Amino acid sequence: MVVKGIRQLAEHLDISIGTVSRALNGKKDVNEDTRRRVLEAAERLGYVANQSGRALRKGSTGVIGFMMQTGHEITGQGDTFFMSVFDGVQTVFARHGLDLVALLCSSEEDPDAYLERVVARGFADGIMLSATRRVDHRFTLLDRRKIPFVSLGRSLTDVGQPFIDLDFEGMATTVMTRLATRGHRRIAVLRPHDDLNLGHVFLERCRAVLAEHRLVLEDDLIFNAAPNEAGGYRIGQDLARHSNRPSAIVVLNDGSVTGLFHGLEAAGLTPGKDIAVIGLHSPQARYLSPRLTCFDLSLRDLGISLAETLLASMPAYAALYPNAAHRQLWPMTLIDGESG
Amino acid sequence: MVVKGIRQLAEHLDISIGTVSRALNGKKDVNEDTRRRVLEAAERLGYVANQSGRALRKGSTGVIGFMMQTGHEITGQGDTFFMSVFDGVQTVFARHGLDLVALLCSSEEDPDAYLERVVARGFADGIMLSATRRVDHRFTLLDRRKIPFVSLGRSLTDVGQPFIDLDFEGMATTVMTRLATRGHRRIAVLRPHDDLNLGHVFLERCRAVLAEHRLVLEDDLIFNAAPNEAGGYRIGQDLARHSNRPSAIVVLNDGSVTGLFHGLEAAGLTPGKDIAVIGLHSPQARYLSPRLTCFDLSLRDLGISLAETLLASMPAYAALYPNAAHRQLWPMTLIDGESG
DNA sequence: CCGATCTCCGTAAACGTTTACGATACTATG
DNA sequence: CATAGTATCGTAAACGTTTACGGAGATCGG
Numbered sequence: 001m002v003v004k005g006i007r008q009l010a011e012h013l014d015i016s017i018g019t020v021s022r023a024l025n026g027k028k029d030v031n032e033d034t035r036r037r038v039l040e041a042a043e044r045l046g047y048v049a050n051q052s053g054r055a056l057r058k059g060s061t062g063v064i065g066f067m068m069q070t071g072h073e074i075t076g077q078g079d080t081f082f083m084s085v086f087d088g089v090q091t092v093f094a095r096h097g098l099d100l101v102a103l104l105c106s107s108e109e110d111p112d113a114y115l116e117r118v119v120a121r122g123f124a125d126g127i128m129l130s131a132t133r134r135v136d137h138r139f140t141l142l143d144r145r146k147i148p149f150v151s152l153g154r155s156l157t158d159v160g161q162p163f164i165d166l167d168f169e170g171m172a173t174t175v176m177t178r179l180a181t182r183g184h185r186r187i188a189v190l191r192p193h194d195d196l197n198l199g200h201v202f203l204e205r206c207r208a209v210l211a212e213h214r215l216v217l218e219d220d221l222i223f224n225a226a227p228n229e230a231g232g233y234r235i236g237q238d239l240a241r242h243s244n245r246p247s248a249i250v251v252l253n254d255g256s257v258t259g260l261f262h263g264l265e266a267a268g269l270t271p272g273k274d275i276a277v278i279g280l281h282s283p284q285a286r287y288l289s290p291r292l293t294c295f296d297l298s299l300r301d302l303g304i305s306l307a308e309t310l311l312a313s314m315p316a317y318a319a320l321y322p323n324a325a326h327r328q329l330w331p332m333t334l335i336d337g338e339s340g
Numbered sequence: 341m342v343v344k345g346i347r348q349l350a351e352h353l354d355i356s357i358g359t360v361s362r363a364l365n366g367k368k369d370v371n372e373d374t375r376r377r378v379l380e381a382a383e384r385l386g387y388v389a390n391q392s393g394r395a396l397r398k399g400s401t402g403v404i405g406f407m408m409q410t411g412h413e414i415t416g417q418g419d420t421f422f423m424s425v426f427d428g429v430q431t432v433f434a435r436h437g438l439d440l441v442a443l444l445c446s447s448e449e450d451p452d453a454y455l456e457r458v459v460a461r462g463f464a465d466g467i468m469l470s471a472t473r474r475v476d477h478r479f480t481l482l483d484r485r486k487i488p489f490v491s492l493g494r495s496l497t498d499v500g501q502p503f504i505d506l507d508f509e510g511m512a513t514t515v516m517t518r519l520a521t522r523g524h525r526r527i528a529v530l531r532p533h534d535d536l537n538l539g540h541v542f543l544e545r546c547r548a549v550l551a552e553h554r555l556v557l558e559d560d561l562i563f564n565a566a567p568n569e570a571g572g573y574r575i576g577q578d579l580a581r582h583s584n585r586p587s588a589i590v591v592l593n594d595g596s597v598t599g600l601f602h603g604l605e606a607a608g609l610t611p612g613k614d615i616a617v618i619g620l621h622s623p624q625a626r627y628l629s630p631r632l633t634c635f636d637l638s639l640r641d642l643g644i645s646l647a648e649t650l651l652a653s654m655p656a657y658a659a660l661y662p663n664a665a666h667r668q669l670w671p672m673t674l675i676d677g678e679s680g
Numbered sequence: 681c682c683g684a685t686c687t688c689c690g691t692a693a694a695c696g697t698t699t700a701c702g703a704t705a706c707t708a709t710g
Numbered sequence: 711c712a713t714a715g716t717a718t719c720g721t722a723a724a725c726g727t728t729t730a731c732g733g734a735g736a737t738c739g740g
Contacts, residue, residue, distance in 0.1 A: 002484065002485065005695095005696055005697085006696065006697065006698095007696075007697095015719085015720090016719065016720045016721075017696090017697080017698095017720090018698080018699075018719075018720060018721070018722090019718080019719055019720075021697065021698055021699080022698085022699085022719090025698075025699095027698090027699085028717095028718095029717075029718060029719075030717095030718070030719080031717075031718060031719085034718085034719090046456070046460060046485075047460070048456075048457055048460035048461050049461065049696080049697065049698095050396075050461060050462050050695090050696050050697070051392075051395075051401075051461040051462050051463045052391075052392045052393075052395040052396040052401065052462060052695080052696075052697090053392075053396050053695070053696030053697040053698085053725090054696075054697050054698075055391075055392040055697090055725090056390075056392035056393050056396050056695090056696080056697070056698095056724090056725045056726065056727085057696080057697045057698045057699085057724070057725050058697080058698065058725085059725070061391075061392065065441075066444075068423075068442075070423045070424075070426035070427040070430060071423060071424070071426075071427035080568070083408075083410045083411060084410075084411070086410035086411075086444050086446075087410040087411035087446060087447055087448075090410060090411075090444065090446035090448070090449075091446070091448065094446060094448065094449070099458075100444050100446075101405075101441045101442060101443055101444060102408075102441060102442035102444060103441055104406075104426050104430065104440050104441060104442060106426075106427060106430035106431070106434060106440075107427055108427075108430070108431065108434065109430075109434070116386070116388075117388055118439075120386060120387070120388035121388050121389065121390060121391040122390050122391055122392065122726095123391045144342065145342065145386075228420070228623065229623060229624040229626075229627040230626075230627065232627070233626075233627040258598060258624060258627070259624065259627045262627045262628060262629050263627070265629055266629055283568065283569060284569040284598060284599065286569075286570075286573075287569045287570065287572070287573040287598070287599045287602045287603070288602060289602050289605055289606055345725095345726055345727085346726065346727065346728095347726075347727095355689085355690090356689065356690045356691075357690090357726090357727080357728095358689075358690060358691075358692090358728085358729075359688080359689055359690075361727065361728055361729080362689090362728085362729085365728080365729095367728090367729085368687095368688095369687075369688060369689075370687095370688070370689080371687080371688060371689085374688085374689090389726080389727065389728095390725090390726050390727070392725080392726075392727090393695090393725070393726030393727040393728085394726075394727050394728075395695090395727090396694090396695045396696065396697085396725090396726080396727070396728095397694070397695050397726080397727045397728045397729085398695085398727080398728065399695070462696095
């Protein structure tokens with residue numbers, strides 16, 4: 001047996017709907033006995049307050065949306081990446097009865113228009129962004145609509161938004177000094193397509209670090225590729241055929257690294273021997289041969305921080321997270337492998 | 341400038357809210373000039389009807405939820421898998437103004453309780469399920485709540501639900517006859533953990549096909565492993581150390597196949613030479629060396645069918661999809677590689 | 681010129697919930 | 711006993727939207 005609305009539930013208990021609502025929401029002014037009766041009946045009859053009615057009255061939905069784009073791969077980050085981040089986010093949200101949903105923007109729809117539509121509808125109380133682009137109108141849009149949000153990734157578009165981004169500067173410093181001091185002179189970088197912001201901050205710092213070693217990052221050694229196996233494979237082939245092959249390559253694109261390995265191997269090159277390969281976070285790093293030297297980070301903790309940063313910018317929760325960082329670069333640690 | 345509700349928009353235009361609503365929703369009884377005026381103003385002022393108010397009044401949300409579980413990997417299917425399916429789903433939904441969102445169930449919450457909560461709230465007009473388990477209470481739950489749904493995957497729990505599942509029977513027939521006729525006598529199977537349903541239907545058919553060749557599927561050659569690189573790698577090592585090693589292994593678990601390759605290689609075994617390896621759909625199949633022999637399918641088309649099947653079970657749309665299959669086994673084609 | 685029809689629009693009810701407010705009964709205090 | 715205070719509950723308004731209904735004006739046919 002399933003009951004339809006709070007009115008039915010109230011009639012069934014012979015109590016007014018006001019009292020039932022107060023009982024369910026843990027409000028004052030309700031006898032403990034009746035509260036127990038109400039809760040027990042709601043549980044037994046499978047009553048849960050209607051989302052639309054509740055949201056309409058309260059002015060908030062209790063939903064946080066994480067925007068993702070389907071179809072064409074933008075980031076190439078596998079499900080393990082986002083699913084781990086999500087799990088961290090949820091542990092924080094669960095404490096406040098907030099629900100996380102992924103807002104899926106079709107590849108056939110303009111991301112900006114999609115987001116505007118969703119936000120204007122008041123679908124979610126807060127928004128999480130990822131795959132941030134170099135100039136990203138979504139930030140100005142969200143700022144204009146005055147809806148709390150946080151982004152996983154930086155952008156040149158700056159409206160003072162909170163964000164957490166991977167510490168590409170730290171990564172660049174670590175990896176470039178390592179390679180330079182090990183005698184590498186010509187270093188390549190593989191990154192996803194140019195619109196995304198992450199490549200630029202990385203490259204900028206790379207140039208600075210290399211300059212200290214009197215080295216330059218040559219333009220024709222900066223490769224773009226789709227963030228997947230195919231993209232990595234193609235670059236592996238290209239490297240093998242390169243007239244003046246670099247001695248090392250840093251791969252920002254974690255979805256491409258196994259493809260790159262296989263592309264190199266197919267051309268007779270061994271990573272770590274013929275060419276040093278250093279990657280970003282990669283769940284399969286340990287199972288590649290040779291083992292991939294790459295950076296590691298705690299995705300779950302990142303998700304927790306992401307949630308806290310968002311809540312800190314929401315009036316209803318801000319007081320609970322007084323010292324959440326407004327903007328944060330997430331540290332990564334280099335894990336030694338055999339590839340470089 | 342942004343306008344808050346339909347009331348403000350109506351005042352701004354000096355029209356009643358009824359007419360504004362009719363104009364926006366393409367209803368009759370509204371002058372074409374005023375309709376244009378309304379649409380233009382809404383566009384200019386960034387008005388979009390509030391989700392909660394609209395859903396409350398109309399009794400439907402226009403949202404379809406695809407349930408996924410975060411944290412621990414259940415299926416191991418990478419983002420390319422679901423994102424491609426989603427994209428197919430969206431092309432159908434877009435025609436009807438339906439929005440697809442992913443309902444993310446935390447690893448700390450019981451999936452059944454989560455789904456019940458979401459459905460009882462009236463959050464979505466329809467539900468899509470995946471990672472179906474052998475006995476899966478979600479089906480009885482959705483059936484009891486009388487909410488339209490479809491699942492990607494079968495279950496022993498049968499409430500007459502519509503579903504689309506991969507054609508594991510066809511796959512079993514194809515792969516086992518291929519291996520048997522090529523002289524393989526001891527064949528192993530790698531599958532994800534036992535709760536999931538997909539392994540069972542596959543194994544059952546495998547046994548039947550092998551029996552025709554007077555062969556048996558030995559119990560100790562049925563391996564379970566986490567559907568990721570680590571799981572595959574471990575099985576690769578186990579196979580190498582096996583006292584009576586099988587000559588072939590079929591991998592249902594697409595997230596494990598590269599790990600398996602690397603595990604085998606680390607132990608000095610070459611796929612396709614020392615042991616035949618045949619996998620399920622795998623985006624990196626072409627970039628492994630040796631190239632993986634595996635099954636392929638159109639994920640985008642699968643998504644389209646999934647959406648059509650769901651809509652066919654929703655009263656409001658059923659008439660538009662008269663010949664959508666209620667239950668369907670999705671065909672896969674074997675792609676020859678070098679691994680078996 | 682009258683009645684009928686049509687076009688267009690405004691009014692108000694309804695969706696399910698939360699919550700401010702007031703009412704009632706009971707307890708405590710003097 | 712009177713009064714103040716407290717505990718508990720019911721009533722009704724409000725959230726933003728859609729839509730059934732009716733009304734006003736215009737058009738048309740006879």
